[in-house]
Amino acid sequence: MSRTVLVLVAAGLMAALLLIGLALPRWLLFLVTLAASHGIVSVGILVIMRGGLVSFGQGLVFAIGGYAAALSFTQLGITDVIVLILIGTAAAALVGAAVGPLLARYTGIFFGMLTLALSMVAYGVLIKSPAVGGSDGFNIPRGTLFGVRLEGAGGDYALYALAILVTGIAATAVALHTRSARGLMTRAIHGNGLRVEYLGTSVQSVMAINFTIAAALGGLGGALTIVALGHIEPTFAFWTQSGEFVFVAILAGSHSVTAVFIASLALELVRSFSNLYFPNTWQMALGLFLLAIILFLPAGIGSLWAGRRKASPSSGGETP
Amino acid sequence: MAGDTRPVLSARGLAKSFGAVVAAAEVTIEVPAGEKLCLIGSNGAGKTTFVNMVTGYLTPDAGTIELDGETITGLAPRTIARKGICRSFQIPQLCIELTAEENMLVAIAAAEPRGLSFWADPAAGGRDARARELLDRFGIAAMADRPVSEMPGGMRKLLDIAMALARRPRLLLLDEPTSGVSAEEKFPAMDRVMEAVSGQASTIVFVEHDMDIVRGYADRVIAFYSGRVISDGTPDHVLSDAEVKRYVSGGAA
Numbered sequence: 001m002s003r004t005v006l007v008l009v010a011a012g013l014m015a016a017l018l019l020i021g022l023a024l025p026r027w028l029l030f031l032v033t034l035a036a037s038h039g040i041v042s043v044g045i046l047v048i049m050r051g052g053l054v055s056f057g058q059g060l061v062f063a064i065g066g067y068a069a070a071l072s073f074t075q076l077g078i079t080d081v082i083v084l085i086l087i088g089t090a091a092a093a094l095v096g097a098a099v100g101p102l103l104a105r106y107t108g109i110f111f112g113m114l115t116l117a118l119s120m121v122a123y124g125v126l127i128k129s130p131a132v133g134g135s136d137g138f139n140i141p142r143g144t145l146f147g148v149r150l151e152g153a154g155g156d157y158a159l160y161a162l163a164i165l166v167t168g169i170a171a172t173a174v175a176l177h178t179r180s181a182r183g184l185m186t187r188a189i190h191g192n193g194l195r196v197e198y199l200g201t202s203v204q205s206v207m208a209i210n211f212t213i214a215a216a217l218g219g220l221g222g223a224l225t226i227v228a229l230g231h232i233e234p235t236f237a238f239w240t241q242s243g244e245f246v247f248v249a250i251l252a253g254s255h256s257v258t259a260v261f262i263a264s265l266a267l268e269l270v271r272s273f274s275n276l277y278f279p280n281t282w283q284m285a286l287g288l289f290l291l292a293i294i295l296f297l298p299a300g301i302g303s304l305w306a307g308r309r310k311a312s313p314s315s316g317g318e319t320p
Numbered sequence: 321m322a323g324d325t326r327p328v329l330s331a332r333g334l335a336k337s338f339g340a341v342v343a344a345a346e347v348t349i350e351v352p353a354g355e356k357l358c359l360i361g362s363n364g365a366g367k368t369t370f371v372n373m374v375t376g377y378l379t380p381d382a383g384t385i386e387l388d389g390e391t392i393t394g395l396a397p398r399t400i401a402r403k404g405i406c407r408s409f410q411i412p413q414l415c416i417e418l419t420a421e422e423n424m425l426v427a428i429a430a431a432e433p434r435g436l437s438f439w440a441d442p443a444a445g446g447r448d449a450r451a452r453e454l455l456d457r458f459g460i461a462a463m464a465d466r467p468v469s470e471m472p473g474g475m476r477k478l479l480d481i482a483m484a485l486a487r488r489p490r491l492l493l494l495d496e497p498t499s500g501v502s503a504e505e506k507f508p509a510m511d512r513v514m515e516a517v518s519g520q521a522s523t524i525v526f527v528e529h530d531m532d533i534v535r536g537y538a539d540r541v542i543a544f545y546s547g548r549v550i551s552d553g554t555p556d557h558v559l560s561d562a563e564v565k566r567y568v569s570g571g572a573a
Contacts, residue, residue: 003441027321184418188426191415196411198375199430200401200487315330 044214052190057115063237065219092219126234136273137233253300334383361544404490412480428485
């Protein structure tokens with residue numbers, strides 16, 4: 001798929017989702033908003049995963065984006081949700097740029113464990129910080145968009161639309177990045193990092209930048225989440241939250257960013273329905289779901305429509 | 321070739337040992353511009369250790385390595401590659417899930433100075449044309465869209481060398497370019513490599529075991545034995561050396 005076609009398809013998809021949103025009940029609008037906000041964090045994991053690494057600590061950047069946005073609201077009085085999202089994204093990207101070069105020195109399980117450790121340190125600090133609400137966290141009132149306060153059904157739809165557009169644009173950028181020379185280099189690092197070094201490219205610097213991109217996306221997701229949820233707490237950085245992001249990325253497979261959002265929505269749906277009908281065993285339902293995916297779609301949901309290059313040698317690349 | 325008085329590569333007094341095993345001792349080698357130098361020696365004689373020290377994979381315990389008069393001893397492989405020393409591998413080092421063309425594009429993108437084009441389409445900025453040109457030179461353009469995992473061994477070998485040329489290196493190191501090729505195909509294979517390389521790189525150091533190939537393609541030969549250079553000169557001179565016959569080429573020469 002060419003880059004122009006990709007952008008057109010993405011724009012069409014976003015427009016369709018905006019229209020569909022008009023017909024959705026409020027609870028589902030909220031669910032999709034959360035699924036999009038969480039999904040974009042997993043898209044970030046995909047950026048790292050294509051280079052052969054998995055971060056088990058995206059909760060860190062998710063929490064940083066969330067807290068940065070939430071504190072900007074409560075402490076600085078910034079209410080515009082777009083500005084809050086930009087602040088969350090920038091804060092997480094800065095942290096990613098700072099720790100990325102350190103993390104990129106490691107590979108495999110060491111990388112994964114270090115990211116996990118960093119996120120758990122953040123969790124520990126947050127839980128002991130009464131200034132930001134300690135383990136209870138704090139609430140954030142509904143923000144504004146272009147000066148209008150986001151309340152009622154209209155406000156819910158506006159947040160939904162914002163989530164679709166912001167995550168849609170970010171995911172399209174990631175899909176374009178996959179098709180860039182950088183994206184190809186990232187795949188080559190996964191395939192043979194030693195050769196890439198011998199060709200004159202620093203594997204570490206490519207992976208550090210990938211980590212920074214993933215951090216920015218994580219912060220974006222965190223900020224979007226608190227804007228919609230109206231609440232933040234240290235569990236944003238807890239390992240189960242990071243695990244969920246990895247879970248969604250694996251569920252989706254590394255072929256397609258669209259699949260990540262489908263997987264994220266599936267997770268939110270399974271969670272809310274299981275919570276309703278068998279509240280004590282909902283994790284089991286999730287486990288069975290993952291098991292079914294691993295058995296029947298080992299390359300993830302995305303492999304249903306993307307990444308079948310072997311069957312059609314003429315195709316030029318992956319679909320979004 | 322002409323007018324260049326300084327050697328492209330100058331290695332002086334290189335030493336490297338792994339525990340009690342001496343992989344290099346007092347290795348001094350100068351390679352003038354335009355020369356095709358062949359390294360011979362039995363397994364473990366120190367040829368690959370030399371190649372690994374020159375390309376930065378190993379840091380010598382002692383000695384210095386200079387490229388065009390600039391010291392490169394102990395630099396990382398990527399830094400040395402950027403300065404103009406590129407290598408191919410005895411066992412091709414490719415990304416097997418990528419296609420031949422994608423592997424070439426990776427090599428070409430790696431060779432360019434970092435800029436905005438790194439964020440653009442891999443085929444943009446003439447990269448695709450350069451990739452096709454190099455694949456064509458090695459006669460593997462027909463396989464361009466095939467994943468490397470579906471390519472036969474001989475073609476992988478050629479692709480590996482083509483990738484080393486993406487940068488038009490000052491010095492090209494070929495580690496056993498014809499290994500894995502049957503005896504009767506060695507000459508055509510080497511012909512193809514040398515023809516493809518011409519114009520892309522002129523100063524070449526290659527490791528080879530087949531003495532007929534050595535005689536046919538090298539301007540100069542250096543024989544290694546247990547980490548030391550035991551003979552250095554024209555192919556005729558080195559291959560008729562008694563010590564070389566005993567330790568390296570056996571009775572064949």
